[in-house]
Amino acid sequence: MNNELIDVLDENGVKTGKVLARNDVHKNGLWHRAIVVAVINEKNEVLLQQRSANKEKNANMWDISVAGHISAGQDSLSAAAREINEEVSINLGYNVSIKDFRYMYSFRKEQKFREDFIERQFYDFLILRKNDLKIEDIKIQESEVQAIKFCSMPELRELIESKQIVERKEVYSILKDYIFKI
Numbered sequence: 001m002n003n004e005l006i007d008v009l010d011e012n013g014v015k016t017g018k019v020l021a022r023n024d025v026h027k028n029g030l031w032h033r034a035i036v037v038a039v040i041n042e043k044n045e046v047l048l049q050q051r052s053a054n055k056e057k058n059a060n061m062w063d064i065s066v067a068g069h070i071s072a073g074q075d076s077l078s079a080a081a082r083e084i085n086e087e088v089s090i091n092l093g094y095n096v097s098i099k100d101f102r103y104m105y106s107f108r109k110e111q112k113f114r115e116d117f118i119e120r121q122f123y124d125f126l127i128l129r130k131n132d133l134k135i136e137d138i139k140i141q142e143s144e145v146q147a148i149k150f151c152s153m154p155e156l157r158e159l160i161e162s163k164q165i166v167e168r169k170e171v172y173s174i175l176k177d178y179i180f181k182i
C-alpha cells in the first residue's frame with residue numbers, strides 16, 4: 001500500500017493539514033503517525049510476526065504482532081483494528097474492534113534507511129489481550145508476513161540480544177513491565 005494517503009504532522013505531532021502518499025512522506029522525511037500492537041495470550045506470550053522477504057525495510061526479521069501507518073483521517077484505534085484484521089486476521093468469527101485495545105503510550109522516532117527513505121514517526125503503542133488464541137486460528141497476509149509464533153519474555157529477550165527482531169526498545173521495555181505487573 002505504498003500510495004496509502006497519510007496525514008503529515010509537525011515535529012510536535014500536530015496535523016499540518018497536508019495529506020500525502022506514503023512514498024512521498026518517507027521520501028521527504030515528513031512526520032506522521034503509526035501504530036504498534038502487541039497481541040498477548042493468556043500465558044503472557046507475545047504474538048510475533050516474521051516480516052515478508054519483500055518488505056522495503058527489516059525484511060525477514062521478527063517483529064511485534066502488528067505495526068502500520070495510520071491512514072489519513074483515521075485514529076490510532078481504528079488503524080490498529082484495520083492492521084490486525086489485514087495482517088494477522090484472528091479467525092474467531094468476528095473482527096477485532098477498537099474496544100478490544102488498551103492504549104499504553106506514544107513515542108516518536110527518527111530513522112534514515114536510505115537517502116530517499118526517512119522515517120519520522122509518532123508511534124502509538126497498544127496491547128490486545130486474547131485468551132485461547134492459537135496459531136492455527138490466525139490467518140496471515142502472505143504479502144506482509146511469512147510466519148508467526150508466540151514468544152515468552154525470555155525468548156523475546158534472546159531475539160532482541162541476537163538482533164533477530166526489529167529494534168523497538170521503547171515498546172519492549174513497556175511490554176516487559178506490563179507483563180510482569182499482571
